[in-house]
Amino acid sequence: MDSKGYILVNSHNSDRHRVPWDLGWSNNEIKFCLVRVHY
Numbered sequence: 001m002d003s004k005g006y007i008l009v010n011s012h013n014s015d016r017h018r019v020p021w022d023l024g025w026s027n028n029e030i031k032f033c034l035v036r037v038h039y
Contacts, residue, residue, distance in 0.1 A: 002008055007021040009032075 002018075008018045009021055010017050011019075
């Protein structure tokens, strides 16, 4: 999340780093898997 609490995501197949959750995903067939790692 950014400083305002907006969800950010990373994607290796589209080379996106810390972009807003709803930015740039125009294909309705895209599926997301959210993984949260605690260490």
